[in-house]
Amino acid sequence: MQKYDLVVVGAGPAGSCAAAETAKKGARVLLIERKAMVGSPVQCAEYVPRQIKRYVNIYPEMTVQRTEQLHTYINDELCSNLSAPGYILDRVMFDRKLAEEAVNCGVELWTKARAIEKIENSVRVVVKGETKDIECRYIIGADGPRSTVGAWMNSQNEHFMPAVQWTLPLRESRDNTEIYFDAEYVGGYAWMFPKGRFANVGVGVCMESGAKLTELHQRFIRKMVTAGVIKDELPIYKTGGIAPVGGPLPNSVYENMLLAGDAAGQTHPVSAGGIMNAVICGRLAGQAVAEALKKDDIACLSGYETAWRKILGRHLDEATAQRRRLDEKWTMESPAFADLIRETWLAFA
Numbered sequence: 001m002q003k004y005d006l007v008v009v010g011a012g013p014a015g016s017c018a019a020a021e022t023a024k025k026g027a028r029v030l031l032i033e034r035k036a037m038v039g040s041p042v043q044c045a046e047y048v049p050r051q052i053k054r055y056v057n058i059y060p061e062m063t064v065q066r067t068e069q070l071h072t073y074i075n076d077e078l079c080s081n082l083s084a085p086g087y088i089l090d091r092v093m094f095d096r097k098l099a100e101e102a103v104n105c106g107v108e109l110w111t112k113a114r115a116i117e118k119i120e121n122s123v124r125v126v127v128k129g130e131t132k133d134i135e136c137r138y139i140i141g142a143d144g145p146r147s148t149v150g151a152w153m154n155s156q157n158e159h160f161m162p163a164v165q166w167t168l169p170l171r172e173s174r175d176n177t178e179i180y181f182d183a184e185y186v187g188g189y190a191w192m193f194p195k196g197r198f199a200n201v202g203v204g205v206c207m208e209s210g211a212k213l214t215e216l217h218q219r220f221i222r223k224m225v226t227a228g229v230i231k232d233e234l235p236i237y238k239t240g241g242i243a244p245v246g247g248p249l250p251n252s253v254y255e256n257m258l259l260a261g262d263a264a265g266q267t268h269p270v271s272a273g274g275i276m277n278a279v280i281c282g283r284l285a286g287q288a289v290a291e292a293l294k295k296d297d298i299a300c301l302s303g304y305e306t307a308w309r310k311i312l313g314r315h316l317d318e319a320t321a322q323r324r325r326l327d328e329k330w331t332m333e334s335p336a337f338a339d340l341i342r343e344t345w346l347a348f349a
């Protein structure tokens with residue numbers, strides 16, 4: 001049986017950053033990813049705030065363009081221009097570069113490898129069709145919104161924002177991200193994020209809303225075409241996915257396991273953005289495991305929970321309260337709806 005100090009499940013931003021941090025300290029780290037290629041297919045609108053540079057190296061090939069302001073529309077009326085300097089990533093390259101950095105730190109990366117079960121001190125992995133039991137001392141679950149490791153810990157996300165997105169041609173390039181609130185996008189919003197000559201155009205709603213996502217998305221696209229912003233309705237890429245919006249899970253550490261990123265519900269519960277938090281928390285999770293290995297003391301893992309809460313806890317708790325308010329008070333009544341968005345959306349804070 002193969003033996004590692006740490007198995008990290010999921011090679012998204014959280015997993016690659018976690019794996020790199022532990023491997024840097026000389027530990028034997030295995031990073032497993034169920035996809036055939038890290039980062040692909042993309043399920044993301046690809047915006048990150050520019051402060052992400054504090055936590056990861058941003059290489060030119062990772063970004064497509066810069067954005068400057070966040071424009072917020074309520075019922076098609078521009079209500080806020082917020083300075084929000086950011087990057088639109090090439091998310092494939094972003095995830096791949098982070099995984100490459102982890103490998104350069106000594107991490108072993110397996111693709112087409114899916115964690116399916118925890119058996120005592122081992123993780124059962126199906127890799128390229130073959131089942132293997134991998135013995136390890138610690139496990140980090142960085143395996144996204146519906147985390148398998150989270151199921152082993154009995155700590156899983158329950159509230160999600162499903163979304164659909166097409167990448168469509170712009171008439172003219174732009175440098176602002178745009179968010180559209182409309183009572184029909186129940187619990188969510190529509191977005192248009194410029195990506196060079198194209199834009200990621202999507203709609204997300206609250207999962208329990210019963211809103212007809214595809215229909216709303218089509219209508220939003222048509223509106224953008226009619227307004228002369230989008231050239232035509234022919235996408236170069238179609239995607240979608242779910243983002244956890246219930247806020248951080250009460251437990252991100254259990255026995256020898258930790259959760260990071262979407263798996264831990266560290267995604268912003270109102271905006272559903274989670275890349276930067278995944279990077280921050282992934283690094284902290286990897287550092288906690290390195291500490292536990294160095295001191296040969298599993299109790300060091302609890303330092304992870306303390307560390308990420310110190311940086312993000314208050315911010316995420318406040319956003320979770322805003323999410324609850326949005327879900328409880330969502331209304332089709334026009335003035336009340338606009339007031340609710342002004343009270344809960346981050347551009348009006």
Ligand SMILES: Cc1cc2nc3c(=O)[nH]c(=O)nc-3n(C[C@H](O)[C@H](O)[C@H](O)COP(=O)(O)OP(=O)(O)OC[C@H]3O[C@@H](n4cnc5c(N)ncnc54)[C@H](O)[C@@H]3O)c2cc1C
Nearest residue numbers: 010012013014034045046047115144241261262273274275
């Ligand atoms: C439509 C959409 C648009 C979004 N747009 C933005 C945005 O513009 N900006 C932003 O900040 N956030 C955005 N998000 C959220 C963002 O994508 C996530 O917060 C971010 O990817 C979290 O990173 P992560 O590493 O925690 O998880 P992920 O990036 O989801 O990585 C988890 C990895 O684990 C792998 N995996 C899962 N299960 C297993 C298993 N059992 N075994 C092995 N591997 C496994 C998956 O294949 C995946 O590669 C968006 C989400 C959606 C759905």
